Amino acid sequence: MSMSSSNHPEIFDAVDRKREVFKELADRVWATPETCYMEVESAAAHREMLETQGFTITQNVAGIPTALIGEAGEGGPVIAFLGEYDALAGLSQKAGTTDHDPLTPGANGHGCGHNLLGSASLLAATALKDWLEETGTPGRVRYYGCPAEEGGAAKAFMVRAGAFEDVDVAICWHPSNFAGVQRETSLANCRIDFTFSGRASHASASPELGRSALDAVELMNVGVNYLREHMQQDCRIHYALLDAGGISPNVVQAHAKVRYVVRAPELAGLFSLIERVKKVAEGAALMTETKMENIVLSGVSNLIVNTPLMDTMQDIWESLGAPDFDDKDHAFAQAIRDTLTGEDIAASWAQERLEERDIPLADFILPRHNEVRQMGGSTDVSDVSWVVPTVQAYGPTLAIGTQLHTWQVVSQGKSPLAHKGMISAAKAMAATGLAALQSEQLREAAWADLKRRLKGQTYRSPIPAGTEPPIVAMGGRLN
DSSP: OOOOGGGHHHHHHHHHHTHHHHHHHHHHHHTSOOOTTOOHHHHHHHHHHHHHHTOEEEESGGGOTTOEEEEEEESSOEEEEEEEOOOBTTOOOOTTOSSOOOSSTTOOBOTTOHHHHHHHHHHHHHHHHHHHHHHTOOEEEEEEEEOOTTTTOHHHHHHHTTTTTTOSEEEEEEEESSBEEOOEEOOEEEEEEEEEEOBOOBTTTOGGGOBOHHHHHHHHHHHHHHHGGGSOTTOEEEEEEEEOSOSOTTBOOOEEEEEEEEEESSHHHHHHHHHHHHHHHHHHHHHHTOEEEEEEEEEEOOOOOOHHHHHHHHHHHHHHOSOOOOHHHHHHHHHHHTTSOHHHHHHHHHHTTOOOOSOSSOOSBOOOOOOOEEOSOOOTHHHHHHHSOEEEEEEEOSOTTOOSSSHHHHHHTTSHHHHHHHHHHHHHHHHHHHHHHHOHHHHHHHHHHHHHHHTTOOOOOSSOTTOOOOOOTTTOOOO
16 A cells, blocks of 8 residues: 555655754744744744645634645645744743753743644645646645644634544654554543532631632542542543632632543543533532533544554655754754653553664664554544544654653754754655555555544544634633
8 A cells, every 4th residue: 555666766756855944933933932822923933834835725714813734736635734933831942951940931842843834734735746746646735734733623613613524644743752653542632620609608707607618629620539549540640730719718719620531542531521520510610509611622632543644654755764963963862851750761662562772763664563552641633633634743843751741842843853854754754645645545444443443433623612712802711
């Protein structure tokens, strides 16, 4: 099902011809780190690049101001490339430094490498678009600019809105310690706010007249902690207190809010666990004689991998090989590694079940294996994978041992080694897209594999009907 190696240099050359402008795009997005639904400048940078490269643009996808689609080509199959450009709060860091040194204390930073992610996906889409134009081949290529992957589930809203209904194959990637194919599934999750309302009172003179919303939150947290013993071991529940009701301990707190993230390996288990968490919240309200309301903010499905597409991408990566990192890249990567613990480095190797080696950068491609492993995180790419055969690459943009969502990722985000990993990922994605576009047999096999893995299940969005993206004004924020 894989593409012949004779087609590799052609599409690789198409990537190389425009690599410099897309490295500039990655750096531009790195310099404007914006979080969940606030990616106004980052989305504008991608829109401008789409315009420059000759794509037809659709904005405000699924009612999200920072979501967009660029399309080029006519007829034929539709190949989609998924891009992201959201950052993380509190991870500001100066580029190229090996000490924790925020660029702006307390500000945002690209601690998951999404400045590279969107740029490489758009570069891959552009390379395939250029190939279509040069060869006159029927086919359409789309770039999906997707905000709010970090907790906002924008792709899930886009799927629910039908944005992927006519797509034949979807391709994505993620910055990583290694180069290769992502063969892990992910956890489905749902983000829910629980708000308790009670009655204020003087905490000493008339405590019996008060009904404490803060007590309700604390009892809910205790109840959920007990629930952990009686749920599947690979499920996860986390919480954060958003509103403790005030700063006066001599007042019975009348309002309090807690945010929960509930995760499960599969959607069916997620829906079941959510109902159990809600019952704990109802019990806490009953015990404290308060009122409880819950609002689902976002939710994502578990990832459905696709063997024919993974095998095709594996062949391409093995033909492409790892990036040609030079002495300066190795020196910088080693300096980053010196800021890490032995546990950090061991964890990166263990995640891929590889024997640890004393090297700062990946000089190999992750080996092929048929075991579908479970990664601990969640992604809204998963919702796309339920409705379209989807494959993802890992791109080697980080020193081995670097953990995502850390300042070390931000420091490496504009480095030559990160750019090299980004370009390699773009080549792997572009070649995979070309293979899918050229081979009806591959597309049919990918769809058959998706149907086999779904086992008769139909997609049910983890976001309740009527729930809109949590956006406030232009660019928005996650409430």
